Amino acid sequence: ADAVVVGIGARPATAWLAGSGIELGVHREVVTDDRLRTSAPDVYAVGDCASFPSGRYGERLLVHHWDNAVQGPRTVAAALVGEAPEAYDPVPYFWSEQFGRFVQYAGHHAAADELIWRGDPATPSWTVCWLRDGALVAVLAVGRPRDLAQSRKLIDAATPMDPALVTDPAVPLKKAVRV
Ligand SMILES: Cc1cc2nc3c(=O)[nH]c(=O)nc-3n(C[C@H](O)[C@H](O)[C@H](O)COP(=O)(O)OP(=O)(O)OC[C@H]3O[C@@H](n4cnc5c(N)ncnc54)[C@H](O)[C@@H]3O)c2cc1C
Incomplete structure (x- = not known):
């Protein structure tokens, strides 16, 4: 430009x-x-x-x-109203639409977290995952709302993941957990 x-x-x-x-x-x-x-x-x-x-x-x-x-x-x-609320500690989330693509992010990551590509960023649909100590802490999904929906629960539960399975976009994220 x-x-x-x-x-x-x-x-x-x-x-x-x-x-x-x-x-x-x-x-x-x-x-x-x-x-x-x-x-x-x-x-x-x-x-x-x-x-x-x-x-x-x-x-x-x-x-x-x-x-x-x-x-x-x-x-x-x-x-x-007088109730005793639990601590406010959400998995942060946002979505946006950019150039016709549905962009969603859940969680929170730092530069030191392990970054894993899931799919080819040259295509319309791909995801990036961040792991900390093996557990999923954040996900950026472009045109992959199912990845985002599944990851919110995995992040909430600090689920340990199998990086080799996370890399494969054909494997649902909820099946890419470490057993
Ligand atoms: C350009 C843009 C794009 C965005 N896109 C996205 C998106 O795609 N996805 C997403 O999740 N979020 C997005 N956001 C963020 C989202 O809009 C905000 O997080 C959300 O609006 C915050 O809500 P709020 O009620 O905390 O504050 P606000 O919506 O900012 O409301 C605060 C209100 O308080 C008023 N106010 C301020 N000071 C005073 C005062 N002293 N007295 C009285 N009133 C006062 C303001 O006028 C305002 O109406 C975007 C924000 C911007 C600016």
Whole structure:
């Protein structure tokens, strides 16, 4: 291309919270605990503006996706009506459509995780899997919604996988587990 215009990233607009007593994080996001409580009593935060500690991934997550903005309020609503919600620790998920392709990602991965191609990226349908200590932690599926659906359960259960089987796109992911 002669010119490329890139618009990447988002930053929570939380300047108005300065001095409120609500703790902000390094990305200017509202810092919550695993029940999405802020540092101020009876104040909760969900969605793009808030980070939460993920026991699943061992780090604080700031997720800028629609599914997170939909799931988090369940935890908050439970607390507000007097129930004792479980810790908020989802398998993050998003989908998008890019150039006619259905793109889905589930989980969370780091650069150090083992990357496994599943199918040929030169074709319309392929998947990338990331393993950590042999367990599935994240999946990117392009035109392969079945891979995504199966992987969400496998990620949730931290299922140990067989890398040789994961590589073969003809083998369903749920059958590519280590036995
Ligand atoms: C261009 C773009 C494409 C995206 N594509 C995808 C996608 O394909 N898939 C996906 O999963 N996610 C996508 N997202 C992310 C998704 O839109 C967000 O994760 C989601 O909207 C977050 O919801 P939210 O309620 O936390 O915040 P928002 O939807 O941002 O809602 C926050 C609201 O608060 C209002 N507000 C802010 N400050 C104040 C204030 N001081 N007082 C009163 N109101 C205030 C804002 O005006 C806004 O209406 C995309 C986002 C963008 C920008």
